[in-house]
Amino acid sequence: MALEKDFFRQVMGQFTTGVTVATTCGNGHTAGLTVSAFTSVSLDPPLVLICVDLRSNVLAHFRESGIFAVNILTNRQEALSRCFATMSEERYMHFCNADYHVAATGAPILDGVLAFVDARIIAEYPGGDHTIFLGQVEAMGTDGEVVFATEAGKRNSTLTAYLPKDSNEVDLVEAKKSRMPLAYYRGQYRHLSKDYQRPSLAAYYDEDFE
Numbered sequence: 274m275a276l277e278k279d280f281f282r283q284v285m286g287q288f289t290t291g292v293t294v295a296t297t298c299g300n301g302h303t304a305g306l307t308v309s310a311f312t313s314v315s316l317d318p319p320l321v322l323i324c325v326d327l328r329s330n331v332l333a334h335f336r337e338s339g340i341f342a343v344n345i346l347t348n349r350q351e352a353l354s355r356c357f358a359t360m361s362e363e364r365y366m367h368f369c370n371a372d373y374h375v376a377a378t379g380a381p382i383l384d385g386v387l388a389f390v391d392a393r394i395i396a397e398y399p400g401g402d403h404t405i406f407l408g409q410v411e412a413m414g415t416d417g418e419v420v421f422a423t424e425a426g427k428r429n430s431t432l433t434a435y436l437p438k439d440s441n442e443v444d445l446v447e448a449k450k451s452r453m454p455l456a457y458y459r460g461q462y463r464h465l466s467k468d469y470q471r472p473s474l475a476a477y478y479d480e481d482f483e
Contacts (some may be wrong), residue, residue, distance in 0.1 A: 281375045292462070294357045295323050296373070296381040297331070299338030303368045303381050303466040304331040307358035309457060310403070311343055319354045319422075323389055324403040330365065332404060333396070341408055342380035345388040346455040349388035353383065354455065376419065377411035377426030388415035389453055 280299035310324035323341060325332050335341055346354055356369035363369055371383035378390040383389075392408025399405070411428070412421045421427040456463040 274330045286459045289456055289463070292351075292354050292457050294344045294346065294353060294383060295325070296344060296383070297335050297338045298375075298379050298381055299403050302334065303373075304334040305344075305357050305364075305368065305371075305381065306331050307354050308343070309412075314407065316428040319413075320395075320407060321392055321410060322372055322405055322407050323345055324400055324405050327402055327404060330360075335406060336397070338379035338380070338382045338476075341392055342376070342378070342382055342393065343390045343392070343408060343470070344381075344383040344386045344465045346383075347385065347387045348453045348455045350383075350385065351455055374431045376414070376430050376432055377423070379429065382414075382432060387452055389413065399461050 290309050293306050293311050295308040295311070296303065298304070300367070303469050306325070306329060308323050308325070312322060314320040314322050321343065323343060347378055350448050353369055353371060356364055356371075368381070369406060371381070372384040374384065376382050376389070378391050380391055382391065384440060390408075390410055391412040392410050394406050396407040398407070410422065411426050412419060414420065414432070419430070419432055453465050453467070456465055
């Protein structure tokens with residue numbers, strides 16, 4: 274008995290994820306796509322992976338460039354997620370009209386994101402109807418703080434702060450508090466509630482619990 278793809282999608286949809294846009298840049302061309310299959314792999318060295326559909330028009334760009342950035346979206350960036358998930362001229366010709374800077378590798382870091390990871394592809398694996406890209410982290414940042422793996426990578430950066438455009442140093446603390454992740458659950462975008470917050474019990478669990 275074959276497993277139905279639609280039911281498999283329904284089952285996996287019970288797992289709530291954040292929403293990211295994976296971006297790359299090669300030969301002067303920027304490209305990106307909305308990615309839910311993203312995860313950290315290793316702390317030492319810092320490794321992450323993304324999975325890209327074999328039918329994606331931007332798959333070749335990731336292979337050719339050898340780099341990618343994962344942009345973790347805020348709940349104010351749903352429109353960006355929708356744009357990078359569609360087959361449109363706005364996406365392919367105008368990069369969804371998104372403002373961006375670069376960190377270490379040259380992959381676009383979208384302005385205003387919650388956090389980002391900038392990585393160099395070190396391995397590619399087959400994953401059924403997807404390709405799995407394993408990346409070693411060259412730079413990462415959140416809440417306006419950026420860390421680089423090397424000084425050379427830092428020199429390549431054009432990043433300033435990647436907070437919303439109306440933010441400044443005075444209201445930095447308030448901006449951090451107001452920025453919440455965009456979530457995806459059961460095939461729909463969701464916003465997290467600020468009403469329920471409890472400390473993690475990570476100290477009592479396996480190290481893989483983060």
